[in-house]
Amino acid sequence: SQQGEEDPQALSIQEGENATMNCSYKTSINNLQWYRQNSGRGLVHLILIRSNEREKHSGRLRVTLDTSKKSSSLLITASRAADTASYFCATDARGGSNYKLTFGKGTLLTVNP
Amino acid sequence: DAGVIQSPRHEVTEMGQEVTLRCKPISGHNSLFWYRQTMMRGLELLIYFNNNVPIDDSGMPEDRFSAKMPNASFSTLKIQPSEPRDSAVYFCASSDTPEDKRFFGPGTRLTVL
Numbered sequence: 001s002q003q004g005e006e007d008p009q010a011l012s013i014q015e016g017e018n019a020t021m022n023c024s025y026k027t028s029i030n031n032l033q034w035y036r037q038n039s040g041r042g043l044v045h046l047i048l049i050r051s052n053e054r055e056k057h058s059g060r061l062r063v064t065l066d067t068s069k070k071s072s073s074l075l076i077t078a079s080r081a082a083d084t085a086s087y088f089c090a091t092d093a094r095g096g097s098n099y100k101l102t103f104g105k106g107t108l109l110t111v112n113p
Numbered sequence: 114d115a116g117v118i119q120s121p122r123h124e125v126t127e128m129g130q131e132v133t134l135r136c137k138p139i140s141g142h143n144s145l146f147w148y149r150q151t152m153m154r155g156l157e158l159l160i161y162f163n164n165n166v167p168i169d170d171s172g173m174p175e176d177r178f179s180a181k182m183p184n185a186s187f188s189t190l191k192i193q194p195s196e197p198r199d200s201a202v203y204f205c206a207s208s209d210t211p212e213d214k215r216f217f218g219p220g221t222r223l224t225v226l
Contacts, residue, residue: 009212033214042217044119056120071134092212097169099211101142104158 004032004072004089004104005110012110019076022109023089032065033090033101034074043088048072051094081113117218119205122183125224131193134221136205144211147190148179150220156204162188165213195225211217 004025013019014067023032031050047063048071049056056063065073076083086106093100118137126132138145148158160170165182172182175194182188192199202222206215 022147030212035215035217042219043206043215045214045216048214097211099146099161099163099168100158101215 004091006087006089006104006107008107009105010108010110011014012112013079015079015081015111015113017079017111019079019083019109019111021074021087021109022094023072023074023088023091023093023104025091026070028067028094030059030094031092034061034063034072035088035090035103037088037106039085044064046087076109078113079109081111083109084111085109086109117207117216119150119154119203119218121218121221123218123222123224125226126195127226128196128204129194130225131191132168132195132199132223132225134190134203134205134223136188136190136218138188138207139216140186142167142207142216143185144213145182146206146208146215147188148206150218151203152218154172158165159190164169192223195223197225200225 004023007022033048034046037043049065060077065072086108088103090101090103090108120135132189145162150156159172161168162182180190202220204220206217208215
């Protein structure tokens with residue numbers, strides 16, 4: 001299965017702390033995407049990182065990709081209560097259909113004020 | 114742009130009834146996706162349209178499920194007859210290209226009694 005798996009399943013931190021979530025996948029990819037889902041809402045795209053990239057930044061978000069370990073991490077710095085949400089990684093499959101994104105089960109992040 | 118629009122937001126129906134979910138993608142997006150999200154199975158791709166043409170419906174669970182896209186600005190997902198195990202949140206998403214980031218609608222929470 002190409003499915004990405006996030007780790008941990010749940011994470012609880014205090015406001016101001018950093019939060020790190022990990023994603024592992026099984027086969028080679030073209031790109032990996034991270035999404036956020038607030039309770040009762042749709043998913044919101046955060047970052048797309050390509051297989052030839054190692055690191056990407058967007059505001060307080062930092063994503064790394066290690067294709068040799070088939071893993072990615074999402075770091076949220078200086079967390080805020082508003083960052084409370086579920087975070088999903090999604091992968092395609094190199095050589096597979098370009099529209100097929102497989103989503104993991106997500107990490108539930110709770111940021112306590 | 115208002116983003117991806119879905120209706121209804123909530124639907125409660127009885128087993129055996131027909132259910133129709135509606136989606137308006139972002140104007141100009143050529144790719145449209147229907148997903149189903151449950152706690153047990155996570156986010157599953159049901160069907161993918163490109164330029165209004167169904168490309169992959171392999172994720173549609175049974176013949177009770179059907180989807181159409183009569184034009185670039187409208188798609189429907191129909192379940193007939195509905196069953197309690199169809200209870201889930203159904204998301205519509207669109208993207209500029211098949212491999213690009215997805216823009217998700219707010220979802221329809223379906224409960225089949």
